Amino acid sequence: MSDLLERLRGRGWRMTAQRRVVAEVLDGDHVHLTADEVHARAVAKLPEISRATVYNTLGEMVTLGEVIEVSTDRRAKRYDPNAHRPHHHLVCASCGTIRDVHPAGDPLADLPSDERFGFTVSNVEVTYRGICPNCAATT
Amino acid sequence: MSDLLERLRGRGWRMTAQRRVVAEVLDGDHVHLTADEVHARAVAKLPEISRATVYNTLGEMVTLGEVIEVSTDRRAKRYDPNAHRPHHHLVCASCGTIRDVHPAGDPLADLPSDERFGFTVSNVEVTYRGICPNCAATT
Protein backbone atom coordinates (compact mmCIF):
# COMPACT_ATOMS: atom_id res chain seq x y z
CA MET A 1 0.00 0.00 0.00
CA SER A 2 1.07 3.47 -0.79
CA ASP A 3 3.02 5.56 1.68
CA LEU A 4 1.33 8.48 0.01
CA LEU A 5 -2.08 7.24 1.09
CA GLU A 6 -0.89 6.75 4.65
CA ARG A 7 0.52 10.25 4.83
CA LEU A 8 -2.64 11.77 3.45
CA ARG A 9 -4.80 9.88 5.90
CA GLY A 10 -2.55 11.07 8.68
CA ARG A 11 -3.28 14.63 7.76
CA GLY A 12 -6.97 14.22 8.38
CA TRP A 13 -7.87 13.88 4.77
CA ARG A 14 -11.34 12.57 4.31
CA MET A 15 -10.79 9.27 2.54
CA THR A 16 -13.00 8.59 -0.44
CA ALA A 17 -12.86 5.93 -3.11
CA GLN A 18 -11.85 8.57 -5.65
CA ARG A 19 -8.97 9.91 -3.63
CA ARG A 20 -7.74 6.45 -2.86
CA VAL A 21 -7.69 5.58 -6.54
CA VAL A 22 -5.82 8.75 -7.50
CA ALA A 23 -3.25 8.12 -4.77
CA GLU A 24 -2.80 4.53 -5.91
CA VAL A 25 -2.25 5.57 -9.49
CA LEU A 26 0.43 8.00 -8.36
CA ASP A 27 2.78 5.59 -6.72
CA GLY A 28 6.34 4.60 -7.46
CA ASP A 29 9.59 6.01 -8.77
CA HIS A 30 10.02 7.69 -12.12
CA VAL A 31 6.27 8.27 -12.22
CA HIS A 32 5.36 11.43 -14.09
CA LEU A 33 1.81 11.21 -15.37
CA THR A 34 -0.24 13.98 -16.90
CA ALA A 35 -3.61 14.77 -15.35
CA ASP A 36 -5.31 13.02 -18.24
CA GLU A 37 -3.18 9.91 -17.85
CA VAL A 38 -4.02 9.85 -14.16
CA HIS A 39 -7.67 10.18 -15.08
CA ALA A 40 -7.45 7.36 -17.63
CA ARG A 41 -5.86 5.00 -15.11
CA ALA A 42 -8.25 6.05 -12.40
CA VAL A 43 -11.21 5.34 -14.66
CA ALA A 44 -9.88 1.83 -15.17
CA LYS A 45 -10.25 1.23 -11.43
CA LEU A 46 -13.31 3.34 -10.76
CA PRO A 47 -15.24 3.98 -13.96
CA GLU A 48 -17.45 6.78 -12.71
CA ILE A 49 -14.67 9.08 -11.50
CA SER A 50 -14.83 12.47 -13.15
CA ARG A 51 -12.11 14.61 -14.65
CA ALA A 52 -12.87 17.46 -12.29
CA THR A 53 -12.30 15.23 -9.29
CA VAL A 54 -8.95 14.09 -10.60
CA TYR A 55 -7.90 17.70 -11.14
CA ASN A 56 -9.15 18.71 -7.71
CA THR A 57 -7.42 15.82 -5.99
CA LEU A 58 -4.12 16.39 -7.76
CA GLY A 59 -4.31 20.06 -6.88
CA GLU A 60 -4.89 19.26 -3.23
CA MET A 61 -2.00 16.84 -3.13
CA VAL A 62 0.24 19.50 -4.60
CA THR A 63 -0.95 22.02 -2.01
CA LEU A 64 -0.23 19.55 0.76
CA GLY A 65 3.25 19.09 -0.65
CA GLU A 66 2.79 15.36 -1.20
CA VAL A 67 3.07 15.58 -4.97
CA ILE A 68 5.10 17.90 -7.18
CA GLU A 69 3.97 19.51 -10.39
CA VAL A 70 6.48 19.30 -13.19
CA SER A 71 6.15 21.04 -16.53
CA THR A 72 8.95 19.56 -18.55
CA ASP A 73 7.35 19.91 -21.92
CA ARG A 74 5.16 22.43 -23.62
CA ARG A 75 2.11 20.29 -23.15
CA ALA A 76 0.40 19.15 -19.97
CA LYS A 77 1.65 19.43 -16.41
CA ARG A 78 2.92 16.20 -14.95
CA TYR A 79 2.57 14.94 -11.40
CA ASP A 80 5.48 13.45 -9.51
CA PRO A 81 4.67 11.63 -6.25
CA ASN A 82 8.30 11.51 -5.14
CA ALA A 83 7.97 14.78 -3.24
CA HIS A 84 9.88 13.68 -0.16
CA ARG A 85 13.15 12.85 -1.89
CA PRO A 86 14.49 16.01 -3.44
CA HIS A 87 15.43 15.32 -7.02
CA HIS A 88 15.53 16.84 -10.46
CA HIS A 89 14.55 15.67 -13.91
CA LEU A 90 16.19 14.40 -17.04
CA VAL A 91 13.99 14.61 -20.12
CA CYS A 92 14.45 13.09 -23.55
CA ALA A 93 13.99 15.83 -26.12
CA SER A 94 12.83 13.29 -28.65
CA CYS A 95 10.38 10.94 -26.92
CA GLY A 96 9.66 12.86 -23.72
CA THR A 97 10.72 10.10 -21.32
CA ILE A 98 11.47 11.49 -17.86
CA ARG A 99 13.89 10.11 -15.26
CA ASP A 100 14.47 11.31 -11.74
CA VAL A 101 18.08 12.32 -11.16
CA HIS A 102 20.16 13.43 -8.18
CA PRO A 103 22.91 15.84 -9.18
CA ALA A 104 25.84 16.55 -6.92
CA GLY A 105 26.04 20.04 -5.46
CA ASP A 106 23.38 22.46 -4.40
CA PRO A 107 22.22 24.88 -7.09
CA LEU A 108 20.58 27.06 -4.44
CA ALA A 109 23.99 27.75 -2.94
CA ASP A 110 25.30 28.64 -6.38
CA LEU A 111 23.14 31.73 -6.69
CA PRO A 112 25.20 34.66 -5.34
CA SER A 113 23.30 37.20 -3.31
CA ASP A 114 23.96 39.96 -5.83
CA GLU A 115 22.07 37.83 -8.34
CA ARG A 116 19.04 37.48 -6.11
CA PHE A 117 17.55 40.92 -6.76
CA GLY A 118 16.28 41.03 -3.20
CA PHE A 119 14.20 37.89 -3.65
CA THR A 120 13.78 35.39 -0.84
CA VAL A 121 14.72 32.29 -2.80
CA SER A 122 13.22 29.12 -1.43
CA ASN A 123 13.30 26.57 -4.15
CA VAL A 124 15.05 25.47 -7.29
CA GLU A 125 14.03 23.22 -10.14
CA VAL A 126 16.56 21.75 -12.53
CA THR A 127 15.66 20.13 -15.83
CA TYR A 128 18.31 18.39 -17.88
CA ARG A 129 17.55 17.73 -21.52
CA GLY A 130 19.11 15.28 -23.88
CA ILE A 131 18.52 12.18 -25.96
CA CYS A 132 17.75 8.86 -24.35
CA PRO A 133 19.63 5.71 -25.44
CA ASN A 134 16.51 4.38 -27.10
CA CYS A 135 16.00 7.39 -29.32
CA ALA A 136 19.72 7.65 -30.04
CA ALA A 137 19.66 4.07 -31.32
CA THR A 138 16.69 4.44 -33.64
CA THR A 139 17.85 7.55 -35.47
CA MET B 1 18.14 48.33 -33.95
CA SER B 2 17.91 44.82 -32.78
CA ASP B 3 20.86 42.44 -33.00
CA LEU B 4 18.26 39.76 -33.23
CA LEU B 5 16.98 41.18 -36.50
CA GLU B 6 20.47 41.38 -37.94
CA ARG B 7 21.20 37.78 -37.06
CA LEU B 8 17.96 36.59 -38.57
CA ARG B 9 18.57 38.51 -41.76
CA GLY B 10 22.04 36.99 -41.92
CA ARG B 11 20.52 33.54 -41.93
CA GLY B 12 18.64 34.20 -45.13
CA TRP B 13 15.36 34.87 -43.44
CA ARG B 14 12.87 36.49 -45.75
CA MET B 15 12.25 39.82 -44.10
CA THR B 16 8.62 40.81 -43.77
CA ALA B 17 6.94 43.58 -41.84
CA GLN B 18 5.42 40.99 -39.50
CA ARG B 19 8.71 39.35 -38.66
CA ARG B 20 10.40 42.66 -38.14
CA VAL B 21 7.72 43.71 -35.70
CA VAL B 22 7.93 40.47 -33.72
CA ALA B 23 11.71 40.75 -33.53
CA GLU B 24 11.45 44.35 -32.37
CA VAL B 25 9.00 43.46 -29.65
CA LEU B 26 11.37 40.77 -28.40
CA ASP B 27 14.36 42.91 -27.60
CA GLY B 28 16.18 43.65 -24.38
CA ASP B 29 17.14 42.05 -21.09
CA HIS B 30 14.71 40.53 -18.63
CA VAL B 31 12.19 40.25 -21.45
CA HIS B 32 9.89 37.27 -21.02
CA LEU B 33 6.67 37.83 -22.88
CA THR B 34 3.94 35.30 -23.54
CA ALA B 35 2.88 34.69 -27.11
CA ASP B 36 -0.25 36.70 -26.49
CA GLU B 37 1.68 39.61 -25.04
CA VAL B 38 3.94 39.55 -28.06
CA HIS B 39 0.86 39.56 -30.25
CA ALA B 40 -0.69 42.47 -28.37
CA ARG B 41 2.46 44.58 -28.72
CA ALA B 42 2.87 43.60 -32.33
CA VAL B 43 -0.69 44.65 -33.10
CA ALA B 44 0.09 48.07 -31.69
CA LYS B 45 2.73 48.49 -34.36
CA LEU B 46 1.09 46.58 -37.17
CA PRO B 47 -2.64 46.27 -36.59
CA GLU B 48 -3.36 43.56 -39.16
CA ILE B 49 -0.86 41.01 -37.88
CA SER B 50 -2.50 37.72 -37.00
CA ARG B 51 -2.08 35.46 -34.02
CA ALA B 52 -1.04 32.57 -36.24
CA THR B 53 1.83 34.59 -37.67
CA VAL B 54 3.08 35.51 -34.23
CA TYR B 55 3.03 31.87 -33.18
CA ASN B 56 4.75 30.81 -36.40
CA THR B 57 7.42 33.46 -36.10
CA LEU B 58 8.14 32.73 -32.47
CA GLY B 59 8.36 29.04 -33.26
CA GLU B 60 10.84 29.69 -36.05
CA MET B 61 13.00 31.88 -33.86
CA VAL B 62 13.08 29.12 -31.27
CA THR B 63 14.05 26.57 -33.91
CA LEU B 64 16.85 28.82 -35.11
CA GLY B 65 18.04 29.09 -31.53
CA GLU B 66 17.66 32.86 -31.44
CA VAL B 67 14.99 32.84 -28.78
CA ILE B 68 14.42 30.50 -25.84
CA GLU B 69 11.11 29.14 -24.69
CA VAL B 70 10.60 29.29 -20.94
CA SER B 71 7.72 27.73 -19.10
CA THR B 72 8.09 29.07 -15.62
CA ASP B 73 4.47 29.00 -14.64
CA ARG B 74 1.56 26.75 -15.32
CA ARG B 75 0.15 29.16 -17.83
CA ALA B 76 1.54 30.28 -21.18
CA LYS B 77 5.03 29.70 -22.54
CA ARG B 78 7.25 32.76 -22.43
CA TYR B 79 9.83 33.85 -24.96
CA ASP B 80 13.27 35.02 -23.94
CA PRO B 81 15.38 36.74 -26.61
CA ASN B 82 18.56 36.53 -24.58
CA ALA B 83 19.53 33.20 -26.14
CA HIS B 84 23.19 34.00 -26.66
CA ARG B 85 24.05 34.67 -23.05
CA PRO B 86 23.48 31.50 -21.08
CA HIS B 87 21.41 32.27 -18.04
CA HIS B 88 18.73 30.91 -15.78
CA HIS B 89 15.58 32.31 -14.25
CA LEU B 90 14.36 33.56 -10.92
CA VAL B 91 10.59 33.66 -10.60
CA CYS B 92 8.40 35.29 -7.98
CA ALA B 93 5.91 32.70 -6.77
CA SER B 94 3.47 35.45 -5.91
CA CYS B 95 3.40 37.90 -8.82
CA GLY B 96 5.22 35.92 -11.51
CA THR B 97 7.96 38.47 -12.16
CA ILE B 98 10.95 36.88 -13.88
CA ARG B 99 14.59 37.94 -13.68
CA ASP B 100 17.55 36.55 -15.57
CA VAL B 101 20.23 35.23 -13.23
CA HIS B 102 23.73 33.82 -13.63
CA PRO B 103 24.55 31.24 -10.96
CA ALA B 104 28.09 30.21 -10.24
CA GLY B 105 29.02 26.67 -11.16
CA ASP B 106 27.90 24.45 -13.98
CA PRO B 107 24.91 22.26 -13.21
CA LEU B 108 25.67 20.11 -16.25
CA ALA B 109 28.96 19.08 -14.66
CA ASP B 110 27.09 18.22 -11.45
CA LEU B 111 25.22 15.33 -13.04
CA PRO B 112 27.33 12.19 -12.48
CA SER B 113 27.45 9.75 -15.34
CA ASP B 114 25.73 7.03 -13.31
CA GLU B 115 22.77 9.41 -13.02
CA ARG B 116 22.53 9.93 -16.77
CA PHE B 117 20.81 6.65 -17.62
CA GLY B 118 22.69 6.52 -20.91
CA PHE B 119 21.26 9.85 -22.06
CA THR B 120 23.33 12.26 -24.09
CA VAL B 121 22.69 15.33 -21.98
CA SER B 122 23.04 18.57 -23.90
CA ASN B 123 21.25 21.19 -21.96
CA VAL B 124 20.07 22.26 -18.54
CA GLU B 125 17.45 24.69 -17.37
CA VAL B 126 17.39 26.03 -13.84
CA THR B 127 14.44 27.85 -12.32
CA TYR B 128 14.73 29.46 -8.92
CA ARG B 129 11.54 30.33 -7.11
CA GLY B 130 10.97 32.73 -4.29
CA ILE B 131 9.27 35.94 -3.28
CA CYS B 132 10.29 39.24 -4.80
CA PRO B 133 10.95 42.28 -2.55
CA ASN B 134 7.80 43.93 -3.80
CA CYS B 135 5.50 41.08 -2.85
CA ALA B 136 7.35 40.53 0.43
CA ALA B 137 6.64 44.16 1.36
CA THR B 138 2.92 44.14 0.58
CA THR B 139 2.03 41.00 2.53
Added chain:
DNA sequence: TCCTACAATGGACATAGTCCAAGTCAAGTG
Protein backbone atom coordinates in the same frame (compact mmCIF):
# COMPACT_ATOMS: atom_id res chain seq x y z
C1' DT C 1 -28.75 5.66 12.64
C1' DC C 2 -28.74 10.42 11.40
C1' DC C 3 -26.69 14.85 10.16
C1' DT C 4 -23.83 17.85 8.09
C1' DA C 5 -19.89 19.57 6.18
C1' DC C 6 -16.94 18.22 2.83
C1' DA C 7 -16.38 15.85 -1.61
C1' DA C 8 -17.76 14.32 -6.38
C1' DT C 9 -20.12 15.13 -10.56
C1' DG C 10 -20.53 16.67 -15.33
C1' DG C 11 -21.18 20.02 -18.34
C1' DA C 12 -20.29 24.69 -19.63
C1' DC C 13 -16.66 27.80 -19.97
C1' DA C 14 -11.85 29.66 -20.44
C1' DT C 15 -7.28 29.78 -22.19
C1' DA C 16 -3.39 28.44 -25.05
C1' DG C 17 -2.00 26.71 -29.05
C1' DT C 18 -2.34 24.31 -33.88
C1' DC C 19 -3.90 23.62 -38.55
C1' DC C 20 -5.19 24.68 -43.14
C1' DA C 21 -6.74 26.48 -47.64
C1' DA C 22 -6.56 30.64 -49.91
C1' DG C 23 -4.60 34.99 -50.77
C1' DT C 24 -0.34 38.05 -50.62
C1' DC C 25 4.20 39.67 -51.23
C1' DA C 26 9.70 39.71 -50.87
C1' DA C 27 13.30 39.34 -53.50
C1' DG C 28 15.85 37.20 -57.28
C1' DT C 29 15.91 37.32 -62.48
C1' DG C 30 16.06 39.18 -66.95
Added chain:
DNA sequence: CACTTGACTTGGACTATGTCCATTGTAGGA
Protein backbone atom coordinates in the same frame (compact mmCIF):
# COMPACT_ATOMS: atom_id res chain seq x y z
C1' DC D 1 11.33 47.93 -63.87
C1' DA D 2 8.05 44.13 -64.34
C1' DC D 3 7.61 39.29 -63.73
C1' DT D 4 7.51 35.11 -61.29
C1' DT D 5 7.52 31.93 -57.69
C1' DG D 6 7.56 29.90 -53.51
C1' DA D 7 7.68 31.32 -48.97
C1' DC D 8 4.79 33.98 -45.82
C1' DT D 9 0.40 35.64 -43.82
C1' DT D 10 -4.31 35.37 -42.78
C1' DG D 11 -8.42 34.24 -40.03
C1' DG D 12 -11.26 31.09 -38.51
C1' DA D 13 -12.15 26.47 -37.14
C1' DC D 14 -10.36 23.06 -34.28
C1' DT D 15 -7.81 20.60 -30.36
C1' DA D 16 -5.96 20.23 -25.87
C1' DT D 17 -5.72 21.40 -21.26
C1' DG D 18 -7.57 23.21 -17.33
C1' DT D 19 -11.26 25.74 -14.33
C1' DC D 20 -15.80 26.78 -12.41
C1' DC D 21 -20.11 25.97 -10.37
C1' DA D 22 -24.67 24.34 -8.97
C1' DT D 23 -26.31 20.07 -7.76
C1' DT D 24 -26.05 15.58 -5.73
C1' DG D 25 -23.73 12.21 -2.86
C1' DT D 26 -21.33 10.46 1.22
C1' DA D 27 -17.64 9.84 5.15
C1' DG D 28 -17.37 9.87 9.61
C1' DG D 29 -18.59 11.90 14.08
C1' DA D 30 -22.44 12.26 17.59
